[in-house]
Amino acid sequence: xxxxNWAPGDIDLERPSVARVYDYxxxxxxxxxxxxxxxxxxxxxxPEIRDVVLNHRAFLRRAVRHLLGQGVRQFxxxxxxxxxxxxxxxxxxxxxxxxxIVYVDLDPVAVAHSRSILDSNGHVSVLQAxxxxxxxxxxxxxxxxxxxxxxxxxxxxxxxxxFMSDDEDPWGMIGGYRDRLAPGSFLALSHAGYEAxxxxxxxxxxxxxxxxxxxxxxxxxxxxxxxxxxxxxxxEPGVVRVPAWHPESPADIGESGKRFPGFAALGRKEQR
Amino acid sequence: MTDRVDHRVxxxxxxxxxxxxxxxxxxxxxxxxAVIGSSYVPMTRAEVAQHLQDLTELLVExxxxxxxxxxxxxxxxxxxxxxxxxxxxxLGRTVQLLGDDLLGELGFPGDERLHSRLAALQGALAAGYxxxxxxxxxxxxxxxRAAVLDARDQAEAALRASEARFRAMFTEAAIGIGIAxxxxxxxxxNQALQDMLGFSVEEMRQYNVRDLMHPEDAGSVWxxxxxxxxxxxxxxxxxKRFHRADGEQVWTHLTLSLVRDDHGEPQYQVAMIEDVxxxxxxxxxxxxxxxxxxxxxxxxxxxFLERLGRVFNNRAKHVRAGLCYLDLxxxxxxxxxxxxxxxxxxxxxxxxxxxxxxSGEGKLVARMGGDEFxxxxxxxxxxxxxxxxxxxxxxxxxxxxxxxxxxxSVSASIGIVERQLSGTTSADMMRDADITxxxxxxxxxxxxxxxxxxRNAREVARFTLSATMPRALERGEFYVEYQPLVxxxxxxxxxxxxxxxxxxxxxxxxxxxxxxxxxEETGLIVPLGRWVLRRACEEARRxxxxxxxxxxxxxxxxxxxxxRDPELVRDVKxxxxxxxxxxxxxxxxxxxxxxxxxxxxxxxxxxxLCDMGVRIAIDDFGTGYSNLAYLKHxxxxxxxIAGSFMEGxxxxxxxDPVDSQIVATLVQLAHxxxxxxxxxxxxxxxxxxxxLRLGCDTGQGWFFARPGPPENIDSLxxxxx
Numbered sequence: 001x002x003x004x005n006w007a008p009g010d011i012d013l014e015r016p017s018v019a020r021v022y023d024y025x026x027x028x029x030x031x032x033x034x035x036x037x038x039x040x041x042x043x044x045x046x047p048e049i050r051d052v053v054l055n056h057r058a059f060l061r062r063a064v065r066h067l068l069g070q071g072v073r074q075f076x077x078x079x080x081x082x083x084x085x086x087x088x089x090x091x092x093x094x095x096x097x098x099x100x101i102v103y104v105d106l107d108p109v110a111v112a113h114s115r116s117i118l119d120s121n122g123h124v125s126v127l128q129a130x131x132x133x134x135x136x137x138x139x140x141x142x143x144x145x146x147x148x149x150x151x152x153x154x155x156x157x158x159x160x161x162x163f164m165s166d167d168e169d170p171w172g173m174i175g176g177y178r179d180r181l182a183p184g185s186f187l188a189l190s191h192a193g194y195e196a197x198x199x200x201x202x203x204x205x206x207x208x209x210x211x212x213x214x215x216x217x218x219x220x221x222x223x224x225x226x227x228x229x230x231x232x233x234x235x236e237p238g239v240v241r242v243p244a245w246h247p248e249s250p251a252d253i254g255e256s257g258k259r260f261p262g263f264a265a266l267g268r269k270e271q272r
Numbered sequence: 273m274t275d276r277v278d279h280r281v282x283x284x285x286x287x288x289x290x291x292x293x294x295x296x297x298x299x300x301x302x303x304x305x306a307v308i309g310s311s312y313v314p315m316t317r318a319e320v321a322q323h324l325q326d327l328t329e330l331l332v333e334x335x336x337x338x339x340x341x342x343x344x345x346x347x348x349x350x351x352x353x354x355x356x357x358x359x360x361x362x363l364g365r366t367v368q369l370l371g372d373d374l375l376g377e378l379g380f381p382g383d384e385r386l387h388s389r390l391a392a393l394q395g396a397l398a399a400g401y402x403x404x405x406x407x408x409x410x411x412x413x414x415x416x417r418a419a420v421l422d423a424r425d426q427a428e429a430a431l432r433a434s435e436a437r438f439r440a441m442f443t444e445a446a447i448g449i450g451i452a453x454x455x456x457x458x459x460x461x462n463q464a465l466q467d468m469l470g471f472s473v474e475e476m477r478q479y480n481v482r483d484l485m486h487p488e489d490a491g492s493v494w495x496x497x498x499x500x501x502x503x504x505x506x507x508x509x510x511x512k513r514f515h516r517a518d519g520e521q522v523w524t525h526l527t528l529s530l531v532r533d534d535h536g537e538p539q540y541q542v543a544m545i546e547d548v549x550x551x552x553x554x555x556x557x558x559x560x561x562x563x564x565x566x567x568x569x570x571x572x573x574x575x576f577l578e579r580l581g582r583v584f585n586n587r588a589k590h591v592r593a594g595l596c597y598l599d600l601x602x603x604x605x606x607x608x609x610x611x612x613x614x615x616x617x618x619x620x621x622x623x624x625x626x627x628x629x630x631s632g633e634g635k636l637v638a639r640m641g642g643d644e645f646x647x648x649x650x651x652x653x654x655x656x657x658x659x660x661x662x663x664x665x666x667x668x669x670x671x672x673x674x675x676x677x678x679x680x681s682v683s684a685s686i687g688i689v690e691r692q693l694s695g696t697t698s699a700d701m702m703r704d705a706d707i708t709x710x711x712x713x714x715x716x717x718x719x720x721x722x723x724x725x726x727r728n729a730r731e732v733a734r735f736t737l738s739a740t741m742p743r744a745l746e747r748g749e750f751y752v753e754y755q756p757l758v759x760x761x762x763x764x765x766x767x768x769x770x771x772x773x774x775x776x777x778x779x780x781x782x783x784x785x786x787x788x789x790x791x792e793e794t795g796l797i798v799p800l801g802r803w804v805l806r807r808a809c810e811e812a813r814r815x816x817x818x819x820x821x822x823x824x825x826x827x828x829x830x831x832x833x834x835x836r837d838p839e840l841v842r843d844v845k846x847x848x849x850x851x852x853x854x855x856x857x858x859x860x861x862x863x864x865x866x867x868x869x870x871x872x873x874x875x876x877x878x879x880x881l882c883d884m885g886v887r888i889a890i891d892d893f894g895t896g897y898s899n900l901a902y903l904k905h906x907x908x909x910x911x912x913i914a915g916s917f918m919e920g921x922x923x924x925x926x927x928d929p930v931d932s933q934i935v936a937t938l939v940q941l942a943h944x945x946x947x948x949x950x951x952x953x954x955x956x957x958x959x960x961x962x963x964l965r966l967g968c969d970t971g972q973g974w975f976f977a978r979p980g981p982p983e984n985i986d987s988l989x990x991x992x993x
Contacts, residue, residue: 011423011427020416027311027312027356027358028358030412030416031416050359051309057312061314082416084356086312091314108423108426108427109423110419112418112423112426113422116415116418116422117415248317249317249318252317
């Protein structure tokens with residue numbers, strides 16, 4: 001935010017990137033030694049991390065399909081990361097080739113990669129921006145080109161807000177986006193977190209490694225997550241563990257679902 | 273890739289046994305359960321199961337195919353990776369599950385031939401999986417590296433663009449910009465700054481910022497510089513002069529900013545320098561114009577007052593100071609007769625001479641306006657200092673001034689004030705100098721006068737009196753006292769002289785000598801005299817009513833100005849009429865000079881009054897220079913001999929023969945002209961006796977009575993005393 005928008009960010013491959021570590025956990029090879037080293041170290045401390053990221057990714061798929069079912073054809077994916085498989089545009093455009101998507105990420109490599117893949121897709125734009133600068137994002141040519149805010153838009157914040165501390169005012173940021181949305185628009189959110197006393201030693205250890213080597217995280221519980229939906233009405237079943245949000249089969253929840261370290265929800269912007 | 277099987281192969285195969293198919297379906301479900309969660313695949317559980325069902329069928333067909341080929345196994349491995357079953361656990365679990373369960377599920381648990389075929393297919397599947405994963409991994413690595421390169425290209429392009437923008441801004445800026453290291457080494461300067469100072473970049477780089485110090489720099493410029501370099505302040509602005517390469521000076525407006533590194537440590541200093549020389553020179557010119565007289569080029573009133581104010585503010589330095597306030601004598605005449613052009617040239621020359629005669633440290637000559645000049649001497653040692661200056665100036669002006677063929681002699685009057693500065697103000701000093709100039713004029717011009725606080729106090733008192741007199745008349749602060757005029761022969765009171773007094777609220781009871789002259793100057797004497805006349809006539813009327821034939825006439829003084837008042841006759845007549853006072857009960861006293869030194873008009877007025885029946889007396893006779901021949905023709909009834917002649921007659925035992933002879937002669941003169949004689953200032957019995965002997969008709973003085981309220985006259989007339 002302090003850097004003027006025309007000044008390039010550092011591209012230091014020795015520093016792990018959130019997007020590439022995530023890609024590694026998802027089984028991708030869009031990553032470098034430094035990313036793999038920290039991802040592997042976390043995995044060794046907390047093997048279920050892979051299951052956690054798979055579930056956030058699966059929530060994205062389920063949420064987008066649900067939204068398509070609600071008639072939403074415009075998506076603003078904040079913190080979109082490295083495009084691997086099952087990206088929003090693949091899911092959405094499979095249902096409707098006219099669906100429009102804007103991907104936003106701060107990581108210049110993730111953005112460059114996204115652009116190389118999506119160059120030929122006229123209904124998708126990729127914006128390099130800090131999602132916290134909601135005014136800048138909403139005023140960008142990319143958003144202006146793809147999204148019509150008179151129609152419903154789904155704003156996606158998948159596995160994003162645990163990178164934002166309370167000091168950075170996530171409520172204010174969400175409010176900034178929300179106020180631009182037409183009634184009938186949606187906010188889809190998945191977030192790392194536990195209820196009190198649930199966090200295991202191994203997961204605490206893994207989190208410490210990640211905080212130190214990648215970026216700081218802020219976990220939020222169910223109640224805290226609910227408060228992020230100010231101005232939205234929660235869609236059934238409300239804020240639940242990530243695997244429990246509209247599962248495709250009961251088996252998807254499994255035993256781990258009950259203590260899954262993260263919550264998800266979908267909110268619908270109400271008529272003012 | 274070469275071994276990959278075309279799907280159309282399936283059409284050539286014989287349909288499988290339904291029991292085998294059921295076994296395959298059961299295996300697919302176990303397979304799905306085993307691998308779900310080992311990789312992220314963007315499919316629902318049911319979609320995964322369907323996908324694996326397809327692969328299972330492919331595998332089973334291969335198992336029973338004739339001829340047997342391993343290519344389908346290879347394809348299945350490849351398709352797992354395509355569906356993003358990229359977690360390596362997926363392969364492990366798949367290979368193990370195939371070996372453990374497949375033949376049993378299909379109903380051929382112990383078939384050696386199928387076992388062997390399955391092993392071959394497992395190998396092919398693993399090879400296909402490994403190859404596809406390797407390709408995918410390499411492709412993704414290549415993609416992400418390409419993305420890094422793209423991102424770097426973009427970053428560098430942005431950096432280049434921003435650098436180009438900054439470079440353009442730096443190079444093209446109209447304002448001078450310079451960058452220096454914290455130790456003051458100049459690193460770079462832009463074209464504007466090079467042009468401004470006349471040095472090239474290479475030359476500037478030889479300099480340290482401190483080399484640009486200018487002797488006229490305000491102390492704050494370099495104090496702030498040290499603070500900035502130390503990181504105590506981030507920027508400051510200052511007015512600063514620089515030396516140009518050609519030796520000229522540039523006035524600038526400087527903004528110096530500190531640039532810090534990522535750790536907040538001072539890294540560079542950036543100077544933005546705006547050339548304000550033109551503005552500065554204009555300001556100087558405007559200031560000069562505002563503070564100088566365009567005609568003589570001397571400092572003007574504003575600059576003089578500013579300097580005087582500064583002298584007073586820095587009074588510790590100069591304990592004393594002096595002023596000469598100078599005004600040309602008769603300048604208006606020169607201006608009016610020879611024209612303003614000559615007048616202006618004269619002022620220019622006077623200014624030049626003043627400046628020439630008074631130049632030096634701590635001295636300032638200014639033109640205050642018109643033909644007024646002022647000289648300020650700071651740090652004078654005493655009055656004599658300034659008197660010397662004034663003397664030099666007057667001498668300097670004595671030499672006639674030649675202008676356009678005219679030989680002009682000018683003189684000047686100068687008011688001098690010189691004093692210690694503590695306890696006084698610049699305004700006091702200016703006012704006193706102005707007053708003193710007026711004195712010099714009043715004392716005869718072409719001279720200097722020195723301020724005299726006592727004279728000033730007197731004048732202030734006079735001024736106060738004259739200023740309060742009109743109100744005093746309205747408020748009834750004046751009153752009239754009467755002094756008897758006594759016939760020496762029988763001591764009868766024949767008349768009374770009316771004498772005006774002023775009961776001043778501040779100064780107390782004032783005699784006429786304190787205010788009559790002032791009243792003459794201001795013209796108030798006319799209404800005041802009229803008032804006295806009326807009071808006296810009213811009193812005379814009262815006495816007439818009360819004492820009949822024994823009532824005295826009233827003798828009222830007529831000031832010079834009154835005697836020349838054209839309304840005099842009419843006023844007197846009106847008052848006599850209003851008081852119903854017979855004219856012969858009124859006597860008007862005039863001084864010799866009032867009667868003698870006048871033109872015809874007052875004389876006519878006197879004749880008219882005389883014709884009316886009013887008595888006329890000459891007051892203080894013998895002190896002026898009376899034209900005795902003329903006296904014969906004047907309408908006069910009485911001579912009042914001045915009291916000064918009575919001195920020699922005062923003593924009881926001896927008398928001054930000269931005074932005695934003068935009085936005798938005056939009495940004879942009066943009687944020769946058929947005039948009555950009154951002696952003033954009679955204070956002793958001896959005087960009264962001698963006057964009677966000399967033939968004087970009437971006496972007046974303390975011997976008979978002091979002036980007093982009218983009631984005293986009443987008592988006298990009644991014979992109470």
